[in-house]
Amino acid sequence: MTMPINPHVLEALDIETRFGEQVVHRDLTLTVRRGETLAIVGSSGSGKTVLLRELILLAKPSRGRIRLFDTDVNALSEPELIRLRSRLGVMFQHGALFTSLTVRENIDFPLREHTALGPALRRDIALLKLELAGLPASAANKYPDELSGGMIKRAALARALALDPKLLFLDEPTSGLDPVGAADFDDLIMELKTLLDLTIVMVTHDPDSLWRIADRVAFLGEKKVLQVAPAAELARIDHPDIRAYFHGKRMQQAQERAWKPA
Numbered sequence: 575m576t577m578p579i580n581p582h583v584l585e586a587l588d589i590e591t592r593f594g595e596q597v598v599h600r601d602l603t604l605t606v607r608r609g610e611t612l613a614i615v616g617s618s619g620s621g622k623t624v625l626l627r628e629l630i631l632l633a634k635p636s637r638g639r640i641r642l643f644d645t646d647v648n649a650l651s652e653p654e655l656i657r658l659r660s661r662l663g664v665m666f667q668h669g670a671l672f673t674s675l676t677v678r679e680n681i682d683f684p685l686r687e688h689t690a691l692g693p694a695l696r697r698d699i700a701l702l703k704l705e706l707a708g709l710p711a712s713a714a715n716k717y718p719d720e721l722s723g724g725m726i727k728r729a730a731l732a733r734a735l736a737l738d739p740k741l742l743f744l745d746e747p748t749s750g751l752d753p754v755g756a757a758d759f760d761d762l763i764m765e766l767k768t769l770l771d772l773t774i775v776m777v778t779h780d781p782d783s784l785w786r787i788a789d790r791v792a793f794l795g796e797k798k799v800l801q802v803a804p805a806a807e808l809a810r811i812d813h814p815d816i817r818a819y820f821h822g823k824r825m826q827q828a829q830e831r832a833w834k835p836a
């Protein structure tokens with residue numbers, strides 16, 4: 575008998591997160607469907623970054639369960655956790671590139687850590703990822719401080735893709751980019767999602783990304799996920815925090831741009 579495939583690649587169930595007396599999450603549940611782009615939004619301090627760190631296994635919630643690729647994370651030993659973590663692609667907000675390494679060496683880093691591939695093959699893979707992320711080959715030997723903000727994002731994306739993850743996390747992928755650069759980056763994410771058959775989870779403050787590339791949006795408030803729905807549905811939900819978030823001028827302009835025929 576074949577087992578039905580779990581439609582969820584990630585499940586965070588009944589999560590509680592505390593820092594001393596402060597409760598950041600309580601009874602928070604979030605599931606991510608295979609193949610979707612899910613955006614996590616909420617006001618400043620609502621616990622998006624903390625949640626992201628828990629989902630990528632860099633931090634442990636105080637209570638609750640996280641299941642990734644059908645594996646209960648709580649039950650794993652440290653080596654098993656490291657192996658599971660290597661199946662996640664993560665692009666951090668400011669790139670988090672090693673400043674003493676070139677772009678190619680940065681992309682090579684996870685390949686060296688987690689595979690037994692030889693240097694020639696690793697070099698080819700790094701150059702391929704660079705190209706996938708839309709960087710010219712000439713960027714390979716540059717150091718992070720020789721790159722523009724947009725190039726740093728792309729280099730960080732190339733590194734996140736190094737090990738061919740099926741699940742990609744993006745922390746504020748378009749922050750700091752001008753509107754054209756941000757739209758280009760959103761386009762790139764959409765293209766890569768289709769090309770590489772990715773599931774994407776992103777924390778974002780960018781209204782254009784919400785309307786253009788997110789299939790569903792999870793709204794964090796009152797220490798939990800208040801609602802998960804496509805942006806158009808979420809915008810109609812009658813909750814004071816959600817209404818306030820969606821009815822700002824920037825959000826309305828983004829909605830109009832997303833609905834304008836190309």
Ligand SMILES: Nc1ncnc2c1ncn2[C@@H]1O[C@H](COP(=O)(O)OP(=O)(O)OP(=O)(O)O)[C@@H](O)[C@H]1O
Nearest residue numbers: 593596598616617618619620621622623624625779
């Ligand atoms: N390591 C930590 N120790 C203590 N408190 C923390 C720690 N990390 C986060 N917090 C607290 O948890 C709360 C949620 O922080 P978090 O960074 O997740 O918010 P956020 O929704 O990502 O905000 P923003 O949109 O401004 O980035 C904040 O009150 C923060 O001070």
